[in-house]
Amino acid sequence: MLHNSKLALTFHSLFVVFLLAPLVVVMLVAFTPNGYISYPTNGFSLRWFVAIFEYPAFIRAFWNSLYLGVAAASISALLAVPAALAIVRYSFRGRDALVGLFLSPLMIPHVVLGVAFLSFFSQIGIYGSFWALIAAHVIIVMPYTMRLVMASVFGMDRSAEKAALSLGASQWTMFRRITIPMILPGVAGGWILAFTTSFDELSMTIFVASPSTTTLPVQMYNHIAHTVDPLIASVSTVLIVLTVLFMVLLDRLYGIDKVLIGKG
Amino acid sequence: MTELTSSLSPSMSRTRTINPVPWLLSAPGAIFFLALLGMPLIMTLILSFNSFDYSIGIVSSFGLENYYEVLRDSYFHEIFLRTYSISIAVVILCIIIGVPEAYILSRMRNPWRSLFLVVTLAPLLISVVVRTLGWVLLIGGNGLLGKFLEAIGIAESSAGNLMYTHTGVILALVHVLVPLMVISVWAALQKLDPAVEHAGLSLGASHGTVFRRVVIPQILPGILSGSLIVFALSASAFATPAIIGGRRLKVAATAAYDEYLNTMNWPMGAAIAIVLLVANVVVVMSYNRMMERRFRRTLG
Amino acid sequence: MSFLHLESLTKRYGNNVAVQDMTLDIAQGEFVSLLGPSGCGKTTTLQMIAGFVEPSRGRIWMNGDDITSCKPNQRGIGIVFQSYALFPHMTVAENVRFGLEMRKVPISESRQQVWEALELVRLEHLEDRYPRELSGGQRQRVALARALVIRPPLLLLDEPLSNLDAQLRENMQIELRNIQQQVGTTTLMVTHDQSEALSLSDRVVVMNEGKVVQVDEPFSAYENPKNKFVSSFVGKTNLFACHIDQQIGSQAQVKLGDYQLEISVPIDIQGDQVQLSIRPEKLELTHQGAGQLNGCVRTRLFLGNHWLYQVDSSIGELLITQPNLGVQGAAVGEDVGIRWQEGAVRILGEQAHD
Structure with missing residues (x-):
C-alpha cells in the first residue's frame, strides 16, 4: 500500500471543500430568518421551508418529476431488456448500428434534442402533453439503461440457463425463473440511473415542458432566472437531503459505486 | 462499449438463414428510437433550411441563409468561440484537478476511500440547478467569496463578484463536471496492477518519476475519455452558463434557447442546434478514431 | 444392448469437424470418461448428448429410445457444469428443488427428496445458504445434488473438478466415486485431466482431434497405449x-x-x-x-x-x-x-x- 504525502492530503482537502462548499452554502442560506439572501448569523429559522407549501408550483413540479422519472425509467427498462438480449446473444446484420442507435443520445447535446422535440411535438400536435414529455425522457435515459442491462446480460453465466433446461424447465420458465432474476441487478441499476437522470434533466425538458407539465428542475430554473431568494435555497436543500437519503438507501440495497460508474 | 460487443461470440447464429428472433426482440426499442429520435432530428434539419420573417413567422423555403449567418456573422462567431474556449478551459482544469484527485483516492485505505469516492461522485446525482445556485450564492454580488477576500485583505469584496464573467462560468462548470473526470480516471486506475508501481520504485525511480513514466501512460485512455465527456458536456451545457453567464455571456446552447423561446426564430435556432450537433459528433468521432488507432495495440 | 449408444455422431462447424464419426456404447451403471486435450471434441460430444448442440450426422440412443431430436428439457439427463451453474438467486435447497418443481412433485414429497439428495453430498446443514456463501467444493456438491435429485437415467459431468484446488480435488474424486457407486447412475464425464479419468472411471475414451483414439479400462490404457498420442497424453x-x-x-x-x-x-x-x-x-x-x-x-x-x-x-x-x-x-x-x-x-x- 502506497501512502499519500502531506501535499496530496492538502490537495485532497481543498478538493473536497471546493466540491462541497456550494452545497453547504445553499443549505446555510435556507435557514436564514431574513427575507433576503443572507447567512443565518442571527439565529436559524424554518420560515423558508414552511414557505414552500405556499408555492404549490414547486410541489406540483416535484410530483411531475417523480412520475416522469418512474415512467421514463420503467419504459426504458422494458425496451432495453429484449434489445440487450438480442444484441448480446445474437450476431446479426445491423447489430452494431443498433447499439449505435440506442447509445446515440449520449452524443447529442440535450439542447439539440430539446429543439428537435419542440418542433416535432408541436408539428404532430402533442406538445405540452405529459406523454410527449415521457417519450422524450425515454430517449434521453435509454443509453444508461441499455449499458447496464447489456453488461449484466453479457456477464451472465449461460450454463445456468442450460442447467434449468436440463432439469426440465420450458424456455418460458427458464426466462422467467432464471434469466430475469439473474440480470435483475443490472436492470435495477439501469432503472435507478435512468430515474435520476430523468429527475434532474433540465436542458432538454425546458423546451418540451408546458406550464402544466413543468418539472422540478425547470420550475427551479425559471425561479432563479427571475429572482434568487431564500425560498429557492430551501427547495434546493430539501432536494439535497432527499438525494442523500436516496443515495444511502441505494448504497444499502445495491452499492452506490455500481450505479455511479455507469454515469461516466 | 466496443469491448463488450466486439468480443461477443457469433456461435449463437445456428443457421445461415435469417433468424427473426433478434429482430423481434429489438424491434420495439428500434421503432421507438427511429420514430421519436430520427424524425425530430430530420425535422430540425429541414427547419434549419427554412427562413423566418418577423411579421409572418416561419417561411417554408429552402436555403442556406441561416447557416451563412451562423458561420459568417461576428455575433455568432463570438458565441461559438466563447463556447469552445470555455470548454477547453474547463477540460484543462478538470484534468489538473481530477487526475491527481483520482490518484490520491486510489491510494487511500478503506473506509476513507469509499467515503471520499461517494463524496466525489454524489454531486452527480444532485441537480445541476442546485449546484449552480450554490455558485451564485458563493460568487454573487454579496457572496461568500467576496467577503472572504475582503476578510483576508487580498482584495475588495467586489473582486469576489464573478457573476456574468468567464471565470464564474468556468468555475461552476468545473465543479459540475470534474466528478466525471475523476470516475473516468478512477476506472482506469482500477485496472492498474499496483505491483507495477512497486516494480518502478524497486528499480530506483522516484515517486514523481513513477507517476509520470509508469502511471500516467497507463491511465491516459481514462484521462482522454474523461476529457471527451467533459468537453462534450461543457460545449452543450445550458443551465450553468444560462444562470451564471446570463444574457451577457451567451453560449451556443443559450443562444439556441433564446432564438426558440424569446425571438421565436425557430429556423435560426435549428441551424445553431445543427451546427452544435455536427461539431459534437465530429469531435467524438475523431476522438474514437484516434483512440482506436493509438491504443489498439498497446492497451487492447 | 447398451444403455447409451452413440452411432456415427458427427458435428461440423463450417469446414471444421469438431467430432467425427463417434461410435460408443456405455453399459447401465458404468462410469465412462471422455479424456483429451482442449479442442478434441469431448465437450461437443457431451453437449450433443445433453441436447444443447445439434449433431450434423449420427444418432443418440438412450435406453433403447432415439433421443437425437429430443429437446434438452425433455431428455431428463442430469448435468454438472464446469462452472456449476448454480442459480445465484436461490438457496441451496431451492436449487436442488428446482428440477422436482419442474416435474410438479408435491412439496411434501420434494422436501424429503431434497433432504436425501443433500444428505448424499453431506450438505444438509447448508440448505438455507446462497451459492455465493459456499466454498468451491460445497458448490460442486450442490450442483451434484441438484443433478441427482431428479434421478436421471444418465449423469453428465463437464470437467467437474477443474475449478477446485489440488487437495480438494483429490477428496472430491473419492467422494464422487463413492456417490456414483452408491446411486449407480450411468455416468459420462468429460475431462482433460488424465489422473482424474484414470482414478474415477470404469472405462476411458481417449479422444484427439475429434476422433476416438482408444477405449479401454484405465489400467490397460495406461499400460498398453495404442499409439504415441495416448502414451504421452495418458501419463x-x-x-x-x-x-x-x-x-x-x-x-x-x-x-x-x-x-x-x-x-x-x-x-x-x-x-x-x-x-x-x-x-x-x-x-x-x-x-x-x-x-x-x-x-x-x-x-x-x-x-x-x-x-x-x-x-x-x-x-x-x-x-x-x-x-x-x-x-x-x-x-x-x-x-x-x-x-x-x-x-x-x-x-x-x-x-x-x-
Whole structure:
C-alpha cells in the first residue's frame, strides 16, 4: 500500500471543500430568518421551508418529476431488456448500428434534442402533453439503461440457463425463473440511473415542458432566472437531503459505486 | 462499449438463414428510437433550411441563409468561440484537478476511500440547478467569496463578484463536471496492477518519476475519455452558463434557447442546434478514431 | 444392448469437424470418461448428448429410445457444469428443488427428496445458504445434488473438478466415486485431466482431434497405449524412434543405442519405423554397468514421495522417477546405470492410429 504525502492530503482537502462548499452554502442560506439572501448569523429559522407549501408550483413540479422519472425509467427498462438480449446473444446484420442507435443520445447535446422535440411535438400536435414529455425522457435515459442491462446480460453465466433446461424447465420458465432474476441487478441499476437522470434533466425538458407539465428542475430554473431568494435555497436543500437519503438507501440495497460508474 | 460487443461470440447464429428472433426482440426499442429520435432530428434539419420573417413567422423555403449567418456573422462567431474556449478551459482544469484527485483516492485505505469516492461522485446525482445556485450564492454580488477576500485583505469584496464573467462560468462548470473526470480516471486506475508501481520504485525511480513514466501512460485512455465527456458536456451545457453567464455571456446552447423561446426564430435556432450537433459528433468521432488507432495495440 | 449408444455422431462447424464419426456404447451403471486435450471434441460430444448442440450426422440412443431430436428439457439427463451453474438467486435447497418443481412433485414429497439428495453430498446443514456463501467444493456438491435429485437415467459431468484446488480435488474424486457407486447412475464425464479419468472411471475414451483414439479400462490404457498420442497424453513417457532390424513372427529385434532389444510387436503395427515407449517409473537407477544402459544425472527434483531425474544416456535424455524410500538418491553429476524389467518397453506405430 502506497501512502499519500502531506501535499496530496492538502490537495485532497481543498478538493473536497471546493466540491462541497456550494452545497453547504445553499443549505446555510435556507435557514436564514431574513427575507433576503443572507447567512443565518442571527439565529436559524424554518420560515423558508414552511414557505414552500405556499408555492404549490414547486410541489406540483416535484410530483411531475417523480412520475416522469418512474415512467421514463420503467419504459426504458422494458425496451432495453429484449434489445440487450438480442444484441448480446445474437450476431446479426445491423447489430452494431443498433447499439449505435440506442447509445446515440449520449452524443447529442440535450439542447439539440430539446429543439428537435419542440418542433416535432408541436408539428404532430402533442406538445405540452405529459406523454410527449415521457417519450422524450425515454430517449434521453435509454443509453444508461441499455449499458447496464447489456453488461449484466453479457456477464451472465449461460450454463445456468442450460442447467434449468436440463432439469426440465420450458424456455418460458427458464426466462422467467432464471434469466430475469439473474440480470435483475443490472436492470435495477439501469432503472435507478435512468430515474435520476430523468429527475434532474433540465436542458432538454425546458423546451418540451408546458406550464402544466413543468418539472422540478425547470420550475427551479425559471425561479432563479427571475429572482434568487431564500425560498429557492430551501427547495434546493430539501432536494439535497432527499438525494442523500436516496443515495444511502441505494448504497444499502445495491452499492452506490455500481450505479455511479455507469454515469461516466 | 466496443469491448463488450466486439468480443461477443457469433456461435449463437445456428443457421445461415435469417433468424427473426433478434429482430423481434429489438424491434420495439428500434421503432421507438427511429420514430421519436430520427424524425425530430430530420425535422430540425429541414427547419434549419427554412427562413423566418418577423411579421409572418416561419417561411417554408429552402436555403442556406441561416447557416451563412451562423458561420459568417461576428455575433455568432463570438458565441461559438466563447463556447469552445470555455470548454477547453474547463477540460484543462478538470484534468489538473481530477487526475491527481483520482490518484490520491486510489491510494487511500478503506473506509476513507469509499467515503471520499461517494463524496466525489454524489454531486452527480444532485441537480445541476442546485449546484449552480450554490455558485451564485458563493460568487454573487454579496457572496461568500467576496467577503472572504475582503476578510483576508487580498482584495475588495467586489473582486469576489464573478457573476456574468468567464471565470464564474468556468468555475461552476468545473465543479459540475470534474466528478466525471475523476470516475473516468478512477476506472482506469482500477485496472492498474499496483505491483507495477512497486516494480518502478524497486528499480530506483522516484515517486514523481513513477507517476509520470509508469502511471500516467497507463491511465491516459481514462484521462482522454474523461476529457471527451467533459468537453462534450461543457460545449452543450445550458443551465450553468444560462444562470451564471446570463444574457451577457451567451453560449451556443443559450443562444439556441433564446432564438426558440424569446425571438421565436425557430429556423435560426435549428441551424445553431445543427451546427452544435455536427461539431459534437465530429469531435467524438475523431476522438474514437484516434483512440482506436493509438491504443489498439498497446492497451487492447 | 447398451444403455447409451452413440452411432456415427458427427458435428461440423463450417469446414471444421469438431467430432467425427463417434461410435460408443456405455453399459447401465458404468462410469465412462471422455479424456483429451482442449479442442478434441469431448465437450461437443457431451453437449450433443445433453441436447444443447445439434449433431450434423449420427444418432443418440438412450435406453433403447432415439433421443437425437429430443429437446434438452425433455431428455431428463442430469448435468454438472464446469462452472456449476448454480442459480445465484436461490438457496441451496431451492436449487436442488428446482428440477422436482419442474416435474410438479408435491412439496411434501420434494422436501424429503431434497433432504436425501443433500444428505448424499453431506450438505444438509447448508440448505438455507446462497451459492455465493459456499466454498468451491460445497458448490460442486450442490450442483451434484441438484443433478441427482431428479434421478436421471444418465449423469453428465463437464470437467467437474477443474475449478477446485489440488487437495480438494483429490477428496472430491473419492467422494464422487463413492456417490456414483452408491446411486449407480450411468455416468459420462468429460475431462482433460488424465489422473482424474484414470482414478474415477470404469472405462476411458481417449479422444484427439475429434476422433476416438482408444477405449479401454484405465489400467490397460495406461499400460498398453495404442499409439504415441495416448502414451504421452495418458501419463508421462520416454519415447525413442527406432528401426526394426529383424522380425520373426511377432518377435522383433530392435536396436536401442548399443543395446539390442527383443520385443513383441502388436499385429497392427506396419512398417519398420517404430516408437519405443518406456514409462519413467518403470526405469530404475542402479550402479554404473549394472543396468542395460549407462548415463549421467543432469537434474534431480525432489517431489516428496518420489524423485524425478533427468538422465543423459547413450540413447538420449531419459526421465526417471524413483520412489522415496527414505535414503538419499543419486546426486547431480553422478554416473549411473539404468535398469528395467523385461516387458516394460512398449512398441508403438509411428503414425497416430486411425
